[in-house]
Amino acid sequence: MLINGIIKWLGLRDSAVDENTLFSDEILRAFNLHDAPDEAKAEFLQSASEAILTEVVKKIKAQLPEDKRSEFLQLFDRPTNDEELAVFFKTHVPNFKELLVSELTRFKSEALKHADKPDAQ
Amino acid sequence: MAESLRREDPSKEEGHPTPFMEHIERLGGNGDDKKESAHQQTTEDAAGESDSSIGFIERLGEEPPTKEKKAGKRLGGASAADWGWTGAAAIAGIPLTIGRALEYALFGWELDSNGWPKIDKQSIAHVDKWHNKVAGVKG
Numbered sequence: 001m002l003i004n005g006i007i008k009w010l011g012l013r014d015s016a017v018d019e020n021t022l023f024s025d026e027i028l029r030a031f032n033l034h035d036a037p038d039e040a041k042a043e044f045l046q047s048a049s050e051a052i053l054t055e056v057v058k059k060i061k062a063q064l065p066e067d068k069r070s071e072f073l074q075l076f077d078r079p080t081n082d083e084e085l086a087v088f089f090k091t092h093v094p095n096f097k098e099l100l101v102s103e104l105t106r107f108k109s110e111a112l113k114h115a116d117k118p119d120a121q
Numbered sequence: 122m123a124e125s126l127r128r129e130d131p132s133k134e135e136g137h138p139t140p141f142m143e144h145i146e147r148l149g150g151n152g153d154d155k156k157e158s159a160h161q162q163t164t165e166d167a168a169g170e171s172d173s174s175i176g177f178i179e180r181l182g183e184e185p186p187t188k189e190k191k192a193g194k195r196l197g198g199a200s201a202a203d204w205g206w207t208g209a210a211a212i213a214g215i216p217l218t219i220g221r222a223l224e225y226a227l228f229g230w231e232l233d234s235n236g237w238p239k240i241d242k243q244s245i246a247h248v249d250k251w252h253n254k255v256a257g258v259k260g
Contacts, residue, residue: 022231023243038250045224045227048223048224054192055141056196076188097204097206104227104238
């Protein structure tokens with residue numbers, strides 16, 4: 001117990017939240033993945049990122065005028081370089097950053113709310 | 122100064138079950154095998170033919186999600202810097218994709234001065250380590 005106290009005092013504990021950085025693994029804890037193998041964490045992150053971007057795409061599609069929706073989706077049906085994509089976004093989706101932030105926040109908020117439910121754990 | 126991402130869920134005004142819940146239920150490690158197998162059933166049935174409780178939400182008044190998922194994947198592979206999300210790449214010191222930058226951003230709750238999710242070195246170190254383990258790179 002003495003050693004644990006020293007470790008804690010020195011700040012060497014295995015802390016999920018470092019006060020000096022933004023890093024917090026609460027999103028992993030929400031999915032019971034904080035002790036999971038690295039492979040599971042990596043897979044989760046990739047899936048989460050894709051889920052968020054899927055929702056962003058849906059929001060973009062919903063806000064575009066009808067004549068631009070098919071053009072938008074066609075960008076992803078054929079080989080398109082990043083520059084061409086960026087040009088379309090800068091012209092027709094000027095609020096992409098806001099949409100991405102909104103969906104990222106929503107994902108995390110829902111995940112944490114879901115984790116708070118008694119039957120989720 | 123940094124704007125916080127920790128705010129109320131903006132989707133509440135939509136008044137319908139959010140699609141993230143299906144992803145959450147699928148991704149969660151709560152050991153709900155029935156839901157997992159139900160979702161696998163949905164995934165395996167092309168064009169949403171399954172009647173699983175998870176799949177029906179995706180079909181409610183929406184097109185099949187295939188095009189949007191494909192677009193989302195492609196978007197995730199695009200350069201974050203091309204969209205102005207330069208802060209993440211600056212910290213990482215390497216060109217970043219939007220998808221990877223989003224993964225880093227899952228571990229923070231603030232925005233940088235340009236309004237993009239703020240990413241710190243610890244987030245990058247952790248995420249890269251997990252990915253490198255998958256790739257077989259000693260980290």
